[in-house]
Amino acid sequence: MSTMGNSTNIFWQESPVGKLERRKLLNQKGCVVWITGLSGSGKSTLACSLSWELHTRGKLSYILDGDNVRHGLNKDLGFKAEDRTENIRRVGEVAKLFADAGLICIASLISPYGKDRDACRAMLPDAFIEVFMNMPLALCEERDPKGLYKLARAGKIKGFTGIDDPYEPPLNCEIELNQKDGVCPTPSAMAGEVITYLEDKGYLQG
Numbered sequence: 001m002s003t004m005g006n007s008t009n010i011f012w013q014e015s016p017v018g019k020l021e022r023r024k025l026l027n028q029k030g031c032v033v034w035i036t037g038l039s040g041s042g043k044s045t046l047a048c049s050l051s052w053e054l055h056t057r058g059k060l061s062y063i064l065d066g067d068n069v070r071h072g073l074n075k076d077l078g079f080k081a082e083d084r085t086e087n088i089r090r091v092g093e094v095a096k097l098f099a100d101a102g103l104i105c106i107a108s109l110i111s112p113y114g115k116d117r118d119a120c121r122a123m124l125p126d127a128f129i130e131v132f133m134n135m136p137l138a139l140c141e142e143r144d145p146k147g148l149y150k151l152a153r154a155g156k157i158k159g160f161t162g163i164d165d166p167y168e169p170p171l172n173c174e175i176e177l178n179q180k181d182g183v184c185p186t187p188s189a190m191a192g193e194v195i196t197y198l199e200d201k202g203y204l205q206g
């Protein structure tokens with residue numbers, strides 16, 4: 001019996017089918033690929049490319065995209081610091097469930113604060129792969145596919161990451177993706193880098 005947060009008198013319910021059985025069934029090891037970076041850095045593009053590459057290899061993945069999760073589970077949250085922290089905490093908890101289910105969960109969120117990402121890492125020992133989209137702000141702003149940087153520069157969006165809100169680059173990420181000689185690698189090249197990492201670490205085997 002335990003107490004967690006506001007819940008008292010609660011018990012952990014075991015299941016007859018465990019992580020190892022699911023791993024054998026799916027022939028893969030559940031994990032979380034956590035993609036962090038500025039708006040416009042290419043997080044969603046990489047998430048989609050990676051998910052597709054995994055699919056073609058017969059590997060089951062699922063994308064948790066910040067924009068999408070904010071349409072449902074997190075629609076009560078905005079962009080002030082404590083809302084962003086709660087956003088990351090909830091997505092971390094959901095990602096943990098997906099990883100436990102055996103999926104390769106691809107979380108794609110700005111996740112600007114190091115302590116929030118580290119809290120998710122701590123929830124997922126040996127199953128958290130942090131991917132940093134280390135793209136220059138100037139490139140993200142030039143891309144501006146949703147016109148949000150323009151609005152932020154015009155003062156029409158307050159607290160926009162990279163403009164008047166902080167982004168803390170990771171200090172201990174597993175994979176860092178950046179431009180080579182001023183050129184951004186293709187989405188499939190970036191996905192390939194992540195797949196190589198997953199293969200090398202045994203996540204794509206039962």
Ligand SMILES: Nc1ncnc2c1ncn2[C@@H]1O[C@H](COP(=O)(O)OS(=O)(=O)O)[C@@H](OP(=O)(O)O)[C@H]1O
Pocket residue numbers: 038039040043044065066067070079083084085087088108109110111112146148157158159160161165
């Ligand atoms: N103020 C502000 N700052 C940053 N981003 C903003 C803001 N307002 C709206 N948006 C849009 O929300 C998307 C980011 O949501 P996230 O859940 O990933 O953000 S966070 O991790 O909680 O910081 C982000 O999507 P991406 O461009 O895909 O990163 C934006 O479309």
Ligand SMILES: Nc1ncnc2c1ncn2[C@@H]1O[C@H](COP(=O)(O)OP(=O)(O)O)[C@@H](O)[C@H]1O
Pocket residue numbers: 037038039040041042043044045046143145184185186187
């Ligand atoms: N590797 C890439 N090479 C060229 N353009 C890219 C690349 N990745 C993303 N883009 C483009 O940059 C823009 C922002 O990408 P997106 O994946 O939406 O970023 P984020 O999810 O981080 O906001 C999109 O228009 C996308 O087509």
